Amino acid sequence: MDASKQEQIESGNLKIEWAKNHMPVLEQIRKEFAAEKPLKGRRIAMALHVEAKTAVLVETLAIGGAQVAISGCNPLSTQDDVALALDCKDNISCCAKYDCSNAEYYEAIDKVLDIEPDITIDDGADLIFKLHKERRDLLPKIIGGCEETTTGIHRLMAMQKEGALEMAVLAVNDAQTKFMFDNRYGTGQSAWDGIMRTTNLLVAGKTVVVGGYGWCGRGIAMRAAGLGAEVVVTEINPVRALEARMDGYRVMPMANAAAIGDIFVTTTGNCDVISTEHFPKMKSGAILANAGHFNVEIDLDGLKKMSMGEKIVRKNIKEYTIGAAGGQKIKINVLADGRLVNLAAGDGHPAEVMDMSFANQALGVKYIAQNKLEHGVHKVPAEIDEWVASLKLKSMDIEIDRLTDKQRCYTDDWEAGT
Numbered sequence: 001m002d003a004s005k006q007e008q009i010e011s012g013n014l015k016i017e018w019a020k021n022h023m024p025v026l027e028q029i030r031k032e033f034a035a036e037k038p039l040k041g042r043r044i045a046m047a048l049h050v051e052a053k054t055a056v057l058v059e060t061l062a063i064g065g066a067q068v069a070i071s072g073c074n075p076l077s078t079q080d081d082v083a084l085a086l087d088c089k090d091n092i093s094c095c096a097k098y099d100c101s102n103a104e105y106y107e108a109i110d111k112v113l114d115i116e117p118d119i120t121i122d123d124g125a126d127l128i129f130k131l132h133k134e135r136r137d138l139l140p141k142i143i144g145g146c147e148e149t150t151t152g153i154h155r156l157m158a159m160q161k162e163g164a165l166e167m168a169v170l171a172v173n174d175a176q177t178k179f180m181f182d183n184r185y186g187t188g189q190s191a192w193d194g195i196m197r198t199t200n201l202l203v204a205g206k207t208v209v210v211g212g213y214g215w216c217g218r219g220i221a222m223r224a225a226g227l228g229a230e231v232v233v234t235e236i237n238p239v240r241a242l243e244a245r246m247d248g249y250r251v252m253p254m255a256n257a258a259a260i261g262d263i264f265v266t267t268t269g270n271c272d273v274i275s276t277e278h279f280p281k282m283k284s285g286a287i288l289a290n291a292g293h294f295n296v297e298i299d300l301d302g303l304k305k306m307s308m309g310e311k312i313v314r315k316n317i318k319e320y321t322i323g324a325a326g327g328q329k330i331k332i333n334v335l336a337d338g339r340l341v342n343l344a345a346g347d348g349h350p351a352e353v354m355d356m357s358f359a360n361q362a363l364g365v366k367y368i369a370q371n372k373l374e375h376g377v378h379k380v381p382a383e384i385d386e387w388v389a390s391l392k393l394k395s396m397d398i399e400i401d402r403l404t405d406k407q408r409c410y411t412d413d414w415e416a417g418t
Ligand SMILES: NC(=O)c1ccc[n+]([C@@H]2O[C@H](COP(=O)([O-])OP(=O)(O)OC[C@H]3O[C@@H](n4cnc5c(N)ncnc54)[C@H](O)[C@@H]3O)[C@@H](O)[C@H]2O)c1
Pocket: 149, 150, 151, 152, 179, 182, 183, 187, 211, 212, 213, 214, 215, 216, 217, 234, 235, 236, 237, 240, 267, 268, 269, 270, 272, 273, 291, 292, 293, 340, 341, 342
């Protein structure tokens, strides 16, 4: 093996070790998996962000007895050193590569499916999509899959509605110990980490426009306010818009926000949240980032078409110049080609948060292996959620109260009044 490859593997292993040391819940699961081998003989095909925390999950599944093959779930989120380190480990193969083309991305998913999996793990449902469209011969062998993210579950629910989903899937995103922490505090921190390290600019004193006030949007807005920005929220859901206003932010349509924002962060799972109608209204120098889904939230095709020129002005920042009213020129800076800024221009979520998301994944896979599930989207059992929360609290040295017998009776009773 050449020296530079060896160096890469060492660098990947260091990252994995660091992450592992900050994922205590997964550590506990790994110990149990090592003793009990609940995944013995199972073949698992995964498409996830290939970086250090994911590697800890992959190792955990392999220690549990599974053969694991993994590809990426985003062309720009793979960390090549981690991918190489993973590929060297027992019972694991990894075929992910940073900055792959769309064709290479789907070829890698194909390769992963060649292990003829009985369990899948997806982040965005691309692997399940390929399975149902092009690798249908493999479907009868599949006993179930797990889905990591909100939009993946939306895609699967749409498949289920049309009667097109031919396997069982656990909605890992919808576990409370996933979305309440990963989507909110994880994205809240890592999106800003990605934006700040990429731009090296100040957030304080700026106007930040957050597109979408769901679990991710709440986190991104909260941290932007904490950094000293004025926060503006755009929404299409009246309840969420009201919540954003009562949380202290200004709420308005993107058509109005476009003119006042310095930094825009989309996180809706939807397409064209920022589109050709909005670009010409923007301040020159505006910064656009996406922390939602794929590369569709900012209409990049539209921006390219109206652009007079584009150039890379700093690593992971592309500047587009467009014409505006009065012959003015507006420069618009798009981070990480409009792909997830926290992963394509950062290291993703903090390890302590992925600890809970991936504990749900590992226990979800074990649940699938040990239970016969009907085709369709299933909830993660509440016991798994509570177990993950209890273990996380324990790892943080936090104790909580328990109901006394009197309290239990009181809460079950309907006769006691004022
Ligand atoms: N960057 C990450 O690491 C990360 C982490 C978790 C989830 N995600 C992704 O982020 C996206 C959001 O996830 P979530 O859990 O917050 O979902 P969510 O459903 O809780 O929130 C999405 C919000 O966007 C709003 N919305 C939809 N279309 C809109 C539009 N055109 N303009 C303004 N608002 C609009 C919805 O009303 C909703 O309130 C999903 O695609 C999810 O897969 C990314």
